[in-house]
Amino acid sequence: MCKGQLLLLLLLLFCAAGPRIASAATNPQDAAALRSLMKKWKNVPSSWGKSNDPCAKWDGILCDGNGRVTSLNLFGMGMSGTLSDDIASLTELRILELSSNSLDGPLPAAIGKLVKLEYLALTNCGFSGPVPSELGNLSQLTFLALNTNKFTGSIPPSLGKLSNVTWMDLADNQLTGSVPTSRDNGTGLDQLVMAEHFHFNHNMLEGSIPEYLFSSTMRLRHILFDRNNFTGPIPASIGNIPSLEVLRLNNNGFMDKVPPLNNLTKLQVLMLSNNKLSGPIPNLTGMSMLENVDISNNSFDPSNIPSWITDLNGIRTITMQSVGLYGQLPQKLFSFPELENLVLSDNQLNGTLDMGNNISKQLGAVNIQNNKITSVTVYDSFSVKNLNLQGNPLCNGSLLSDTTPCTGQQTEAPPQIIFDAQCANPFIETIVFRAPSFDNVLEFLPQLEKNLSGQINNCTPNQLILMPYSNNEDAYLNVDIKACPVNQKKFTYSQVLNCFNLTVKTYKPPEIFGPYYVKAQHYPFHDKTSRAVLIGIVTGSVLLVVGLTLVGFYALRQKKRVQRLVSINNPFASWGSMEQDIGEAPKLKSARFFTLEELKFCTNDFREINAIGAGGYGRVYRGKLPDGMLVAIKRSKEGSMQGGLEFKTEIELLSRVHHKNLVGLVGFCFEKGEKMLVYEFIANGSLSEALYGMNGIHLDWRRRLKIALDSARGLAYLHDHANPPIIHRDVKSTNILLDEKLTAKVADFGLSLLVSDSEEGKLCTNVKGTLGYLDPEYYMTQQLTAKSDVYSFGVVLLELIVAKPPIHENKYIVREVKMALDMEDGTHCGLKDLMDPVLPKMGGLLGFPRLLKLALQCVEELANDRPSMNTIVREIELIMQDNGLTPDSMSASSSFSIESRTMKVPSKLPYSSASTSSTSFGMDSRAFEYSGVFPSSHGSLKP
Numbered sequence: 053m054c055k056g057q058l059l060l061l062l063l064l065l066f067c068a069a070g071p072r073i074a075s076a077a078t079n080p081q082d083a084a085a086l087r088s089l090m091k092k093w094k095n096v097p098s099s100w101g102k103s104n105d106p107c108a109k110w111d112g113i114l115c116d117g118n119g120r121v122t123s124l125n126l127f128g129m130g131m132s133g134t135l136s137d138d139i140a141s142l143t144e145l146r147i148l149e150l151s152s153n154s155l156d157g158p159l160p161a162a163i164g165k166l167v168k169l170e171y172l173a174l175t176n177c178g179f180s181g182p183v184p185s186e187l188g189n190l191s192q193l194t195f196l197a198l199n200t201n202k203f204t205g206s207i208p209p210s211l212g213k214l215s216n217v218t219w220m221d222l223a224d225n226q227l228t229g230s231v232p233t234s235r236d237n238g239t240g241l242d243q244l245v246m247a248e249h250f251h252f253n254h255n256m257l258e259g260s261i262p263e264y265l266f267s268s269t270m271r272l273r274h275i276l277f278d279r280n281n282f283t284g285p286i287p288a289s290i291g292n293i294p295s296l297e298v299l300r301l302n303n304n305g306f307m308d309k310v311p312p313l314n315n316l317t318k319l320q321v322l323m324l325s326n327n328k329l330s331g332p333i334p335n336l337t338g339m340s341m342l343e344n345v346d347i348s349n350n351s352f353d354p355s356n357i358p359s360w361i362t363d364l365n366g367i368r369t370i371t372m373q374s375v376g377l378y379g380q381l382p383q384k385l386f387s388f389p390e391l392e393n394l395v396l397s398d399n400q401l402n403g404t405l406d407m408g409n410n411i412s413k414q415l416g417a418v419n420i421q422n423n424k425i426t427s428v429t430v431y432d433s434f435s436v437k438n439l440n441l442q443g444n445p446l447c448n449g450s451l452l453s454d455t456t457p458c459t460g461q462q463t464e465a466p467p468q469i470i471f472d473a474q475c476a477n478p479f480i481e482t483i484v485f486r487a488p489s490f491d492n493v494l495e496f497l498p499q500l501e502k503n504l505s506g507q508i509n510n511c512t513p514n515q516l517i518l519m520p521y522s523n524n525e526d527a528y529l530n531v532d533i534k535a536c537p538v539n540q541k542k543f544t545y546s547q548v549l550n551c552f553n554l555t556v557k558t559y560k561p562p563e564i565f566g567p568y569y570v571k572a573q574h575y576p577f578h579d580k581t582s583r584a585v586l587i588g589i590v591t592g593s594v595l596l597v598v599g600l601t602l603v604g605f606y607a608l609r610q611k612k613r614v615q616r617l618v619s620i621n622n623p624f625a626s627w628g629s630m631e632q633d634i635g636e637a638p639k640l641k642s643a644r645f646f647t648l649e650e651l652k653f654c655t656n657d658f659r660e661i662n663a664i665g666a667g668g669y670g671r672v673y674r675g676k677l678p679d680g681m682l683v684a685i686k687r688s689k690e691g692s693m694q695g696g697l698e699f700k701t702e703i704e705l706l707s708r709v710h711h712k713n714l715v716g717l718v719g720f721c722f723e724k725g726e727k728m729l730v731y732e733f734i735a736n737g738s739l740s741e742a743l744y745g746m747n748g749i750h751l752d753w754r755r756r757l758k759i760a761l762d763s764a765r766g767l768a769y770l771h772d773h774a775n776p777p778i779i780h781r782d783v784k785s786t787n788i789l790l791d792e793k794l795t796a797k798v799a800d801f802g803l804s805l806l807v808s809d810s811e812e813g814k815l816c817t818n819v820k821g822t823l824g825y826l827d828p829e830y831y832m833t834q835q836l837t838a839k840s841d842v843y844s845f846g847v848v849l850l851e852l853i854v855a856k857p858p859i860h861e862n863k864y865i866v867r868e869v870k871m872a873l874d875m876e877d878g879t880h881c882g883l884k885d886l887m888d889p890v891l892p893k894m895g896g897l898l899g900f901p902r903l904l905k906l907a908l909q910c911v912e913e914l915a916n917d918r919p920s921m922n923t924i925v926r927e928i929e930l931i932m933q934d935n936g937l938t939p940d941s942m943s944a945s946s947s948f949s950i951e952s953r954t955m956k957v958p959s960k961l962p963y964s965s966a967s968t969s970s971t972s973f974g975m976d977s978r979a980f981e982y983s984g985v986f987p988s989s990h991g992s993l994k995p
């Protein structure tokens with residue numbers, strides 16, 4: 053270190069620890085106490101014990117002018133051992149913070165002698181035994197956090213004496229017994245009138261909660277009593293705490309009627325789910341701040357949809373599973389501007405599901421499983437990607453039964469780009485948010501990022517990664533923070549203490565995130581040898597990267613290297629280790645074998661957030677291979693019908709198919725009962741997204757011709773050049789993907805069939821495919837031929853012209869176009885009303901009549917009247933050539949535009965850029981959206 057830097061560092065130290073300069077040498081009694089404490093601890097900071105003056109030299113110590121220790125802060129130092137009685141000698145101590153260490157054993161009663169203590173945080177350690185009642189003597193205490201330990205026994209009534217406490221967190225222990233009150237136990241928690249936080253969640257507390265625990269003079273903001281064993285009624289007094297913002301009583305045994313809560317006008321989060329509550333469902337009138345409500349799984353009286361539901365203007369998430377609701381859902385419910393998630397499964401909702409024409413843009417999931425819905429009406433503005441209607445009468449044996457909402461195949465979770473912070477020694481910690489009011493993490497992550505960077509940036513220029521995930525069981529939101537040291541191998545002790553102890557600094561995340569605590573992982577302060585070679589020097593200019601990463605990056609990477617060696621030697625080592633004998637390993641042309649571990653690694657353990665779509669087969673995840681290649685991974689459902697043999701056939705088939713207009717198979721995984729296919733990832737999403745303006749790409753006519761040609765070439769290859777030939781069976785605009793140069797690639801061979809399996813190219817099968825694209829002849833005869841693909845392709849061509857889904861506002865595109873032409877004597881003028889209105893504005897329509905004619909030939913009633921895919925390719929090529937367009941040399945930039953927001957975002961916020969380019973093997977809801985009004989004349993055609 054050069055002199056200048058040293059000086060700067062000293063200056064920083066002096067500024068950060070002002071009292072030290074003035075201080076006398078450490079008081080000998082305090083120094084001795086620290087040394088005794090140290091004897092019981094392993095892995096103390098390396099500065100400890102080296103000097104006789106802890107006040108001046110030891111990390112984590114602050115002192116007053118008399119050399120008395122006032123603050124002992126060893127957050128996340130990776131220490132183990134026990135806390136000895138010697139702590140009692142530090143009688144001037146005001147702050148004691150030992151969180152996120154491996155300290156265990158009991159908390160000594162002597163801690164009650166630290167009567168000046170204001171701040172006591174011992175979270176995320178291994179402390180066990182009872183919570184000492186002597187804590188009640190710490191009359192100056194304002195902050196008490198003992199959460200995430202192994203404390204047992206009951207809550208000592210003496211804690212009621214801590215009249216200055218604002219934060220009391222005993223969550224996540226094994227506490228039993230009841231909540232003590234002054235009436236029953238002499239002293240009790242009802243006396244804590246300054247408290248803003250009662251966090252007792254995830255213990256084994258029991259008994260009923262007395263009325264007099266709460267009063268209107270209390271200042272409580274957060275009551276977290278969830279996941280205990282409380283019984284009896286919810287005390288009515290809880291409804292009179294005007295300051296309350298979060299009330300979590302879920303997963304207990306509360307019973308009887310819910311008391312009036314309407315006076316809780318500041319309440320944002322209300323969770324009453326999984327209790328034994330009865331009587332009418334709670335009346336939420338007037339609770340205008342509510343953002344997240346869950347009252348599921350209680351025994352409420354069956355009731356009509358309450359009228360107040362349409363007053364919840366700010367609501368983000370409503371979860372009312374199995375609460376006895378019946379009636380028809382009001383349209384207004386779907387129009388609340390913030391609404392993200394609606395779960396109303398297992399009720400008696402009936403009639404038509406009519407979500408109206410003004411659906412919230414945020415709405416990501418609507419789950420109405422197992423109700424009595426008989427029909428559905430949807431509109432143009434319909435943008436719900438996840439509609440679940442399984443178990444409703446409308447799914448029974450109707451045309452809808454094969455559609456996404458009825459089969460439970462979910463579409464797109466928000467896509468996510470994976471970013472790896474590459475450094476050998478990242479500091480990793482988790483912020484646990486125990487009552488977030490929102491569902492769509494990606495929307496709020498930027499706020500958190502901004503907020504955190506303010507907190508962490510002033511310590512060191514850093515590279516920071518945020519990785520959100522949530523645990524379904526407790527509905528808490530975890531955000532992993534991974535920070536890389538800059539221009540140094542590791543963070544120092546003091547950097548960790550100063551940068552990452554978010555609690556001691558009373559870090560305030562954005563309000564909407566709700567109450568939180570922080571858990572740090574052990575940091576390898578002590579490892580002498582660097583854990584791995586530093587890859588990629590992180591420059592100071594990279595301040596923040598928010599995205600996904602993996603915890604334990606290096607450990608996994610090392611492990612994988614070993615596995616790679618094994619798999620080179622015997623790529624099919626695990627082949628045939630399945631329950632059934634499926635013969636020898638598949639013969640592959642170029643597909644690679646991936647281990648389960650590898651694919652877990654590159655999808656972040658198949659985190660929900662990496663899911664980009666789903667099909668009958670299972671789910672599709674986005675992943676990033678170690679070489680940087682983005683892939684889409686199709687993971688088959690557990691117990692999916694496809695057996696090992698079919699899987700083998702499919703990979704053999706797919707590995708043979710190589711064409712620039714087909715989405716290529718990169719590899720597969722067949723291990724531990726998992727069957728996965730790894731495809732190349734296609735960056736610009738599907739044709740349907742582009743056509744319907746969902747991803748900021750505008751397609752002019754020339755580009756549409758090129759896309760028609762590309763996809764026709766892909767299909768022609770499948771029909772005529774693949775050996776054996778392949779019929780796609782599900783040609784549609786969502787299965788045509790656009791790469792970064794907008795070259796079209798045909799995707800999803802999930803329904804493909806080998807033609808050689810059948811006689812004379814005809815297959816008798818169960819009709820599969822997507823409404824609107826289905827060849828009517830195939831539908832009626834169940835005879836599948838390559839011409840069925842031609843029909844579907846013709847529908848896609850029409851879609852390119854009108855830019856509307858094939859079944860739209862009760863109209864079927866094929867019939868509409870034919871009718872328009874009949875009226876106008878075969879000229880294309882009648883099409884004006886149907887045609888995509890942006891097309892004429894975007895330049896010439898060269899070759900338009902010929903393409904239209906071709907499209908109509910493709911959708912001829914009789915298969916024999918339709919051209920072959922090869923003929924179609926030649927015709928489109930001719931159309932382009934005759935109009936001076938060269939089919940094979942269109943650069944991406946020549947004829948399309950991308951809205952600026954798509955271009956701007958990626959450098960800073962990868963998650964938002966990703967959401968504009970969602971992809972890929974989507975089963976889209978579009979196929980379904982309009983099928984509720986599918987012409988009933990097709991009703992006789994049973995799927």
Ligand SMILES: *[C@@H]1O[C@H](CO)[C@@H](O)[C@H](O)[C@H]1NC(C)=O
Pocket residue numbers: 191192215216
């Ligand atoms: C509570 O704190 C105030 C100062 O904030 C102090 O004056 C008072 O003595 C404390 N109360 C108790 C009971 O110690």
Ligand SMILES: *[C@@H]1O[C@H](CO)[C@@H](O)[C@H](O)[C@H]1NC(C)=O
Pocket residue numbers: 206207208209229230232233236237
């Ligand atoms: C508090 O009082 C209740 C009711 O009398 C009793 O059941 C409970 O054991 C007491 N709790 C403690 C910790 O003494």
Ligand SMILES: *[C@@H]1O[C@H](CO)[C@@H](O)[C@H](O)[C@H]1NC(C)=O
Pocket residue numbers: 256281
């Ligand atoms: C909760 O109480 C029920 C009934 O009193 C009991 O069966 C159950 O074991 C208790 N659960 C816990 C975690 O203590």
Ligand SMILES: *[C@@H]1O[C@H](CO)[C@@H](O)[C@H](O)[C@H]1NC(C)=O
Pocket residue numbers: 291292312313314315
């Ligand atoms: C709500 O608060 C008002 C005013 O404090 C009070 O008069 C009323 O009784 C309260 N309502 C309930 C249901 O507690």
Ligand SMILES: *[C@@H]1O[C@H](CO)[C@@H](O)[C@H](O)[C@H]1NC(C)=O
Pocket residue numbers: 314335336337358359
């Ligand atoms: C809910 O409470 C409001 C105000 O307290 C009242 O006017 C309304 O009638 C109640 N609604 C139901 C369904 O009980």
